[in-house]
Amino acid sequence: xxxxxxxxxxxxxxxxxxxxxxxxxxxxxxxxxxxxxxxxxxxxxxxxxxxxxxxxxxxxxxxxxxxxxxxxxxxxxxxxxxxxxxxxxxxxxxxxxxxxxxxxxxxxxxxxxxxxxxxxxxxxxxxxxxxxxxxxxxx
Numbered sequence: 001x002x003x004x005x006x007x008x009x010x011x012x013x014x015x016x017x018x019x020x021x022x023x024x025x026x027x028x029x030x031x032x033x034x035x036x037x038x039x040x041x042x043x044x045x046x047x048x049x050x051x052x053x054x055x056x057x058x059x060x061x062x063x064x065x066x067x068x069x070x071x072x073x074x075x076x077x078x079x080x081x082x083x084x085x086x087x088x089x090x091x092x093x094x095x096x097x098x099x100x101x102x103x104x105x106x107x108x109x110x111x112x113x114x115x116x117x118x119x120x121x122x123x124x125x126x127x128x129x130x131x132x133x134x135x136x137x138x139x
Contacts (some may be wrong), residue, residue: 013132036120067101
């Protein structure tokens, strides 16, 4: 996914917000981004896929086990190794396994996921930049 941080605020012209406001706005941007991505993903899924994806997000044991078994020796998968390196999560942790299964599920069920992320991020940035002056004035 995308990390919302100080560089994001700088890129949309909000780098001068007071620190407390920065934290609030970064959380708001993250939440909006996740909502938008979720809406775009769900538009292209059937009911069964939606249920399965929700189960993965909720760490449903049965769904997670099914996916992990279908993926074989996931510890050798470069996607698994990359996620582990990027997140710093220990090998086999629930968080790491969830991130891995989510990535593999999206790859199989939502092949245009990267494009959805990019377009959603561009849309969010444009929206924020168009309201930048009002946001700064309210801070």
